[in-house]
Amino acid sequence: MDALPIALTMGDPAGIGPEIVLKAFAQQQRERQKRLAGAKWLWVGDPEVLLWTAQQMGLVPPKLQRVRQAAEVAQVADEVLAVLPLEACIDRHKLAFGVADGAHAKAVVESIETATALAMSGQVGGVVTPPIHKGVLHAGGYRWPGHTELLGHCTGVTTPVMMLAGRGLRVVPATIHQSIRSVPDSLSVAKLTQIFSVVGHSLQQDFGLREPRIAICALNPHAGEGGAFGDEERRIIQPAMAALMGEVRLEGPFPADALFSEAARAPYGAIICMYHDQALIPIKMHCFGEATNITLGLPIIRTSVDHGTAYDIAGSGRAKHGALLIAVEQAARMAANRRTWQQEHP
Ligand SMILES: NC(=O)C1=CN([C@@H]2O[C@H](COP(=O)(O)OP(=O)(O)OC[C@H]3O[C@@H](n4cnc5c(N)ncnc54)[C@H](O)[C@@H]3O)[C@@H](O)[C@H]2O)C=CC1
Numbered sequence: 001m002d003a004l005p006i007a008l009t010m011g012d013p014a015g016i017g018p019e020i021v022l023k024a025f026a027q028q029q030r031e032r033q034k035r036l037a038g039a040k041w042l043w044v045g046d047p048e049v050l051l052w053t054a055q056q057m058g059l060v061p062p063k064l065q066r067v068r069q070a071a072e073v074a075q076v077a078d079e080v081l082a083v084l085p086l087e088a089c090i091d092r093h094k095l096a097f098g099v100a101d102g103a104h105a106k107a108v109v110e111s112i113e114t115a116t117a118l119a120m121s122g123q124v125g126g127v128v129t130p131p132i133h134k135g136v137l138h139a140g141g142y143r144w145p146g147h148t149e150l151l152g153h154c155t156g157v158t159t160p161v162m163m164l165a166g167r168g169l170r171v172v173p174a175t176i177h178q179s180i181r182s183v184p185d186s187l188s189v190a191k192l193t194q195i196f197s198v199v200g201h202s203l204q205q206d207f208g209l210r211e212p213r214i215a216i217c218a219l220n221p222h223a224g225e226g227g228a229f230g231d232e233e234r235r236i237i238q239p240a241m242a243a244l245m246g247e248v249r250l251e252g253p254f255p256a257d258a259l260f261s262e263a264a265r266a267p268y269g270a271i272i273c274m275y276h277d278q279a280l281i282p283i284k285m286h287c288f289g290e291a292t293n294i295t296l297g298l299p300i301i302r303t304s305v306d307h308g309t310a311y312d313i314a315g316s317g318r319a320k321h322g323a324l325l326i327a328v329e330q331a332a333r334m335a336a337n338r339r340t341w342q343q344e345h346p
């Protein structure tokens with residue numbers, strides 16, 4: 001068993017996050033012996049949210065034990081969920097499933113910041129984040145569109161990189177939460193070079209691939225067809241690839257529509273895409289509910305589910321929790337891989 005617990009953040013209290021934590025923790029307990037890492041969980045959030053969710057949904061309320069620091073988790077019994085409460089609270093009398101409420105943003109952000117600080121100081125092995133609602137953060141006055149950008153801020157990393165991985169496919173959007181209109185202007189040689197380098201390093205360090213090959217998607221249809229409709233491939237993507245020649249095995253830029261057949265993608269450890277949907281549509285078609293959202297390039301391990309807050313089904317009991325269990329296992333596996341890598345590359 002990993003000595004360090006995995007921190008789970010609170011996520012959006014009005015979405016399906018608390019429900020999938022309750023269901024996943026119960027399953028994790030039932031299958032404790034066979035589950036990969038067996039790391040203990042530390043839920044960082046307002047305990048009232050879990051109790052309220054269980055009560056509203058008629059679920060057996062979990063046994064919770066409040067702790068003041070991560071080191072206490074080792075003493076918490078296996079069948080009990082350790083909880084690190086926040087300073088900011090959620091008003092359970094105003095909490096309603098499926099309602100985006102900017103008043104929750106402070107606690108949502110504090111949970112992520114606290115868990116990240118625990119990981120930065122080596123008190124937890126990684127951070128797993130149930131979904132947040134980006135509109136809630138925005139309404140609460142926060143400028144980060146999502147976890148990825150907030151985690152970059154908390155860890156002092158200027159280019160945090162999003163990856164979604166599942167059933168043998170790993171995709172990376174080079175641009176994330178921004179308008180499609182703004183995508184071409186925000187691609188630069190420097191930015192892509194940084195992302196390509198982060199992905200190459202992470203495939204070795206976190207995923208244990210020795211000499212990963214990485215496919216790069218073009219931005220334009222048919223990779224611009226020799227400049228007939230778009231020249232970002234020639235002006236930006238190719239020079240970024242050239243800058244890493246001999247360091248990272250990059251191939252492309254390929255027309256994106258041709259890359260996602262099983263045969264085309266088979267040789268690659270990851271496919272780097274130029275914008276959010278170019279990456280996320282194929283992975284969600286491939287294995288929605290089983291993929292993990294991972295932030296690369298951070299000094300800590302962070303994984304998440306591949307889905308959002310699902311307000312449309314929050315409170316109905318229909319939320320599937322499999323992606324959360326997979327995300328926890330992925331975090332534990334990455335932490336182990338990273339430790340091995342660091343021992344071999346002091
Ligand atoms: N990791 C994160 O924090 C993520 C947050 N989001 C945020 O979530 C909010 C809602 O996003 P949507 O685009 O509506 O995507 P969504 O993933 O929340 O929902 C899309 C569809 O999938 C269903 N679904 C999602 N998760 C499910 C589960 N575990 N079990 C059963 N059905 C499930 C929903 O009911 C809905 O029909 C947005 O604010 C978005 O930004 C979206 C993706 C990831």
Ligand SMILES: NCC(=O)COP(=O)(O)O
Nearest residue numbers: 146147148149280293304
């Ligand atoms: N579409 C993925 C997503 O929105 C998750 O973003 P993040 O909160 O992990 O940055």
